[in-house]
Each structure stands twice: as C-alpha cells, then as structure tokens.
Amino acid sequence: MTSRTLPCIVQQLSVKMARGEATECCQRCAAEWAPCSVRSLQPRQHVFFAGDPQAYVYKVESGALRLYVTMPNGRRGVIDFCLAGDLVGLGTQDKHLFNAQALGATQLRCLPKVAFARHLLQNAQACFNLYEAATIQLNRAQFRTLVISGHDAEKSLAAFILRLSLRRQQQCDDPFVIPLPMSRSDIADHLGLTTETVCRTFTKFRRRGLIRLQRSRLLEIIDIDRLRELAQEAIGYDKQKRRRSNVGAQPQACRSRT
Amino acid sequence: MTSRTLPCIVQQLSVKMARGEATECCQRCAAEWAPCSVRSLQPRQHVFFAGDPQAYVYKVESGALRLYVTMPNGRRGVIDFCLAGDLVGLGTQDKHLFNAQALGATQLRCLPKVAFARHLLQNAQACFNLYEAATIQLNRAQFRTLVISGHDAEKSLAAFILRLSLRRQQQCDDPFVIPLPMSRSDIADHLGLTTETVCRTFTKFRRRGLIRLQRSRLLEIIDIDRLRELAQEAIGYDKQKRRRSNVGAQPQACRSRT
DNA sequence: CGAGCGTTTGAGCGGTCTCAACTAGCGTGG
DNA sequence: CCACGCTAGTTGAGACCGCTCAAACGCTCG
Numbered sequence: 116m117t118s119r120t121l122p123c124i125v126q127q128l129s130v131k132m133a134r135g136e137a138t139e140c141c142q143r144c145a146a147e148w149a150p151c152s153v154r155s156l157q158p159r160q161h162v163f164f165a166g167d168p169q170a171y172v173y174k175v176e177s178g179a180l181r182l183y184v185t186m187p188n189g190r191r192g193v194i195d196f197c198l199a200g201d202l203v204g205l206g207t208q209d210k211h212l213f214n215a216q217a218l219g220a221t222q223l224r225c226l227p228k229v230a231f232a233r234h235l236l237q238n239a240q241a242c243f244n245l246y247e248a249a250t251i252q253l254n255r256a257q258f259r260t261l262v263i264s265g266h267d268a269e270k271s272l273a274a275f276i277l278r279l280s281l282r283r284q285q286q287c288d289d290p291f292v293i294p295l296p297m298s299r300s301d302i303a304d305h306l307g308l309t310t311e312t313v314c315r316t317f318t319k320f321r322r323r324g325l326i327r328l329q330r331s332r333l334l335e336i337i338d339i340d341r342l343r344e345l346a347q348e349a350i351g352y353d354k355q356k357r358r359r360s361n362v363g364a365q366p367q368a369c370r371s372r373t
Numbered sequence: 374m375t376s377r378t379l380p381c382i383v384q385q386l387s388v389k390m391a392r393g394e395a396t397e398c399c400q401r402c403a404a405e406w407a408p409c410s411v412r413s414l415q416p417r418q419h420v421f422f423a424g425d426p427q428a429y430v431y432k433v434e435s436g437a438l439r440l441y442v443t444m445p446n447g448r449r450g451v452i453d454f455c456l457a458g459d460l461v462g463l464g465t466q467d468k469h470l471f472n473a474q475a476l477g478a479t480q481l482r483c484l485p486k487v488a489f490a491r492h493l494l495q496n497a498q499a500c501f502n503l504y505e506a507a508t509i510q511l512n513r514a515q516f517r518t519l520v521i522s523g524h525d526a527e528k529s530l531a532a533f534i535l536r537l538s539l540r541r542q543q544q545c546d547d548p549f550v551i552p553l554p555m556s557r558s559d560i561a562d563h564l565g566l567t568t569e570t571v572c573r574t575f576t577k578f579r580r581r582g583l584i585r586l587q588r589s590r591l592l593e594i595i596d597i598d599r600l601r602e603l604a605q606e607a608i609g610y611d612k613q614k615r616r617r618s619n620v621g622a623q624p625q626a627c628r629s630r631t
Numbered sequence: 632c633g634a635g636c637g638t639t640t641g642a643g644c645g646g647t648c649t650c651a652a653c654t655a656g657c658g659t660g661g
Numbered sequence: 662c663c664a665c666g667c668t669a670g671t672t673g674a675g676a677c678c679g680c681t682c683a684a685a686c687g688c689t690c691g
Contacts, residue, residue, distance in 0.1 A: 187605050192519040206508030239497040246500055249507040250464030256514035261450040264521050264565025307522025312679055314639055347445050572671055
C-alpha cells in the first residue's frame with residue numbers, strides 16, 4: 116500500500132506535536148502516576164467545570180473527554196478532545212478555565228496537583244518532560260488556529276479526520292478505520308462550523324469516495340491522498356523554509372528598506 | 374468614563390494567560406538571560422524560517438515580531454504577534470515550525486538552546502517556570518481558537534483589540550492608546566479574515582464611536598464597554614462556573630487604571 | 632411499537648470574500 | 662518644489678459559502 120502513508124506534513128507535525136508524545140513523556144517518568152487514584156465516569160459526566168479549583172492532573176486511561184466552554188451567547192466551543200493517553204489539567208493556574216466532560220464511559224488517573232508540582236520541583240527531568248509535553252500541545256493548538264481560520268469546511272474537516280487517523284496510528288490502531296467518540300455537533304463546535312455543515316461535508320466526502328461511513332460513528336478512510344491534499348491547504352507549512360538559514364533580506368517576503 | 378476597567382473575562386484570562394506572565398517568569402530566573410547575546414533586526418528581517426534548526430530561545434526586548442506560516446495555496450497564517458517581553462522558540466523540537474519576522478526595528482536576546490536546556494535540567498525551578506510559561510501560552514492559543522471559530526469579524530476584532538489593550542496595561546502603558554505595529558493584513562491573517570473586512574470593521578467601530586484611529590496605526594479606545602460586550606460573545610467563558618466554588622472574589626482580576 | 636435523540640437533507644438568507652477602483656502617506660528623483 | 666511610484670489603507674458591488682430554519686430519516690431503548 117504505497118500511498119497509504121499519512122500526509123507528510125501532518126506526520127512531521129505528528130512526531131513532535133501529537134499527544135502521543137505527551138503520553139510517552141509520561142511513561143518515561145511513570146513514577147508520578149503509579150500511586151494515583153483512578154476515577155470512572157459515566158457518559159456525559161463532568162470531570163470538572165470551568166472555575167473549579169484545579170486540584171488534579173488527569174490522564175485519560177480509556178474513553179474520551181471533550182474540553183469545552185460555553186459562550187455568553189450560548190454558543191459552545193469545543194477546545195479539544197482527549198483520547199486515551201492524553202493529559203488534562205496541565206498548568207499552574209489555580210482554577211480550570213474550561214469544562215471537561217466524558218463522551219462515553221471513561222476512566223481517568225488522577226494525581227493531586229500539589230504532589231505533582233512538588234515532584235516536578237524535585238525532579239528537573241520530569242519537569243522538562245512536562246515542559247516538552249506542554250509545548251507540544253501548544254504547537255498543536257497554534258496550528259489548529261490556522262486550520263480553523265481557513266474558514267473552509269472541507270479543509271477543516273479533512274484536517275480533523277487526518278488528525279484522528281494519525282492519533283490512531285500512534286496508538287498502533289488501524290489508522291484507516293476510525294471510531295468517532297464525539298457527535299457531529301461536537302466536531303462542529305470544535306471546528307467552528309455547524310452540525311449541518313459537518314454533516315454535509317461528510318456526505319460530500321462520502322460521495323466523492325474519500326471516506327465511508329458506518330452508523331455515522333465509524334469512519335473509514337478510502338482515499339487518504341485526496342484528504343491530504345485538502346488538509347494541506349489548511350495546515351500550513353512553509354515551503355520557503357529551507358531557502359536561508361537565519362539572515363535578513365528575503366525575496367518576496369522581505370523587502371528591506373534601510 | 375466610569376467603567377474604564379478592562380473586561381473581567383479577558384482580565385481573568387490575562388492574569389494567567391497573557392504573555393506578561395511569561396515575562397515575569399523569566400525575570401524571576403533572569404540568570405539564563407544575563408549572558409546571552411543581543412540581536413538587532415531591521416523591519417521585515419526574519420529571525421528564522423520554518424524548517425530552520427531551532428538553535429536559540431529568543432526574548433523580545435523591543436519592537437515586535439510576527440510568527441506566521443504560508444500555506445500551500447499561498448494564504449498566509451499569522452500564528453501570533455510577539456511584543457516586548459515575549460519568548461519565542463520554546464519547545465524541544467529541533468526545527469522551527471513557523472517563520473518569525475520583525476515588524477519594525479526589533480531587538481532580541483538570544484540564548485543558545487543547548488545551554489538553555491542544560492540549565493533547565495539542572496534547575497527544576499527554572500524549568501518549572503518555563504513549564505508554566507508554556508502552559509500559559511497554551512491556554513492563550515486554545516482560547517484564541519474559540520475567538521477565531523466565532524467567524525464574526527466584529528467579535529474577533531474586538532477581542533483582538535482588547536487583547537492588545539490588556540497587553541499595554543500589563544506593560545504599564547496606556548491601555549487606551551494602542552500603537553499597532555502590525556498591518557491590516559497581518560491582523561486579517563491572524564484572525565482568519567481579509568484585509569478589507571478588517572478595514573471595514575475598524576471603520577464600523579469608528580463610526581459607532583467605539584474607537585478612534587489616527588494615521589491607521591494608532592488606535593484609541595473610546596468605548597471599551599461596548600467592545601467588551603462584543604468580545605465577550607466571542608471569548609468564551611463558562612457561566613456555570615459561578616455556580617460552584619468560584620463565587621465572589623476575583624482575586625487579582627481588577628487592577629483598574631488610574 | 633413509539634419516544635427521543637442524533638443525523639441527514641433541503642431552501643433561502645446573510646456575512647464575508649473577491650475583484651476592483653480609489654485615496655492617503657511617503658520617499659525618490661527630476 | 663512638484664511629479665511620480667509604491668505601498669498601505671479604504672470603500673464599493675456582486676458572488677459564494679456556511680448559517681438559519683425546517684423537515685424527514687435512522688438508530689436505540691424502554
């Protein structure tokens with residue numbers, strides 16, 4: 116399957132940006148997670164709400180979470196989805212800035228933040244790993260703003276599908292058959308679209324033979340190359356990059372005026 | 374003007390999310406920055422390009438940078454603007470993922486990444502501070518996706534203006550008179566809009582008496598309350614939170630200006 | 632089976648983009 | 662000094678895409 120490789124751009128980002136690495140970070144310093152408690156959540160049950168004191172750092176063992184806020188105008192914004200292996204609750208702010216809710220039955224490991232921080236301060240390596248994990252998430256978030264700002268339903272959704280696929284690959288699952296733990300409206304609120312538009316775009320992809328859908332929650336990727344083409348127009352990556360190392364004046368982008 | 378305080382939402386986020394704190398972090402552990410070299414850039418000169426080896430961590434001393442990528446379709450995406458005090462080049466990836474270009478005459482402090490990392494591994498506190506800085510930036514990026522996903526020019530621009538204003542406040546500058554180091558198209562590419570729409574929206578704000586513009590690069594906020602109303606519809610913040618342990622005190626939220 | 636919810640599809644509207652023309656500011660050179 | 666060119670910024674007229682409103686469909690569970 117020659118072309119059944121994932122898009123190079125996404126892959127490149129993946130190596131550093133995807134949450135898989137955060138997982139890896141944490142496995143490296145698994146000591147923190149050994150003694151922590153486990154919490155089981157029912158579907159739709161909240162882990163915490165925005166404004167709650169941020170007392171724990173969580174790691175998703177199984178299931179999935181959505182991180183979201185609701186706007187004053189009632190619109191909901193889904194910041195991210197957390198799948199198995201993801202960390203939630205990083206940072207040193209004392210209150211959560213968003214809500215976290217289980218999509219299906221979900222299990223979490225919970226580590227008290229105080230112990231977490233104490234451990235970090237005594238262990239520079241662990242702290243460094245976490246710093247790394249945080250910057251990886253940061254890069255992901257920054258690039259997602261680009262995808263969203265594209266304002267193009269097809270590009271956004273293609274990028275979203277590829278991200279899920281990549282995630283599957285990193286977990287050693289089939290990257291071409293993707294269960295969707297989240298609803299259409301979750302996806303819509305995540306991409307800044309509406310449920311209807313997400314639906315229509317899924318349908319477009321299906322009719323064009325890019326994907327197949329079973330029971331609307333099981334996605335199969337048929338033509339990943341064309342998905343890649345779509346997504347690459349959204350996920351930016353600079354072609355000029357190798358032109359020069361560090362110094363000034365630049366062709367079109369950089370007309371210096373002394 | 375009675376309520377010349379900044380929007381509480383933005384303010385609350387500010388305390389933790391704005392880059393000012395990253396600055397503060399760095400001042401706390403200023404040791405790293407003492408011996409580092411200084412680099413001066415002309416307007417439009419690039420600090421680095423996407424794909425360049427990530428050899429330094431930078432701190433903006435004066436001036437401003439834009440972080441951007443160009444998409445395969447030619448569209449440009451401005452990930453962020455970096456003003457004085459901001460850190461650039463965090464993370465452990467070996468190559469830069471975006472371009473960094475000076476908006477005007479700009480001075481940077483440059484610290485070799487290797488030394489930086491070594492120092493961090495020997496100093497858990499410094500590392501922890503950096504972890505904090507990274508998660509702050511992460512939160513900012515996450516919430517910006519919400520602003521952008523609103524797809525509403527007025528809301529996005531209002532939120533953008535308020536963010537700049539907040540930044541001014543943190544730097545102890547007048548938060549109601551804001552120089553804009555970036556062009557209209559920079560703003561457009563940052564918010565996922567077009568130059569024309571940004572212009573039109575500025576004009577709308579001006580005609581409604583929300584702002585005043587001088588020479589198009591000097592912005593004055595007239596009616597921050599209405600700007601706040603607009604922005605609050607974009608910057609999500611969950612109302613449910615009040616219901617819980619958060620009630621009452623907004624600790625450091627409201628440093629009102631004199 | 633029916634209730635309920637999530638999903639899908641359709642018709643019309645509105646905001647933003649596109650394309651285009653025009654203005655303002657500024658440095659250059661005659 | 663003004664004319665000129667260049668760029669950034671502004672404003673206008675129509676097209677397009679996603680949103681809104683509405684209805685039908687499909688699955689799941691009692």
